[in-house]
Amino acid sequence: MSQAEGSIAVIRLDKPHIAPIHDPVGSIVYCANACDVGTVVVDGRMLMKNRVLLILDEEEVKEKAEKAAAEILNRAKERYGIKLPHEGCLM
DSSP: OOOOOOOEEEEOOOSTTTOSOSSHHHHHHHTOOGGGEEEEEETTEEEEETTEESSSOHHHHHHHHHHHHHHHHHHHHHHHOOOOGGGGTOO
């Protein structure tokens, strides 16, 4: 017989936007958001601890996302000849 690994998300309930807590489940469903999740364990593996991702390099992900977004915008500008409102504001 094998032991199944557990999964859990630790959610902070001490924030003003969640209070007062009369119904913990209702408060999580209707008031909590992603910023309130501090630690996540899936199948016994800790993925995030104290709001720090342990399985990804956040800076690398951000850089790749910025590069991909710029490529998409450049293709759209070339294909459709559009100018974006913020183009005159960037350095």
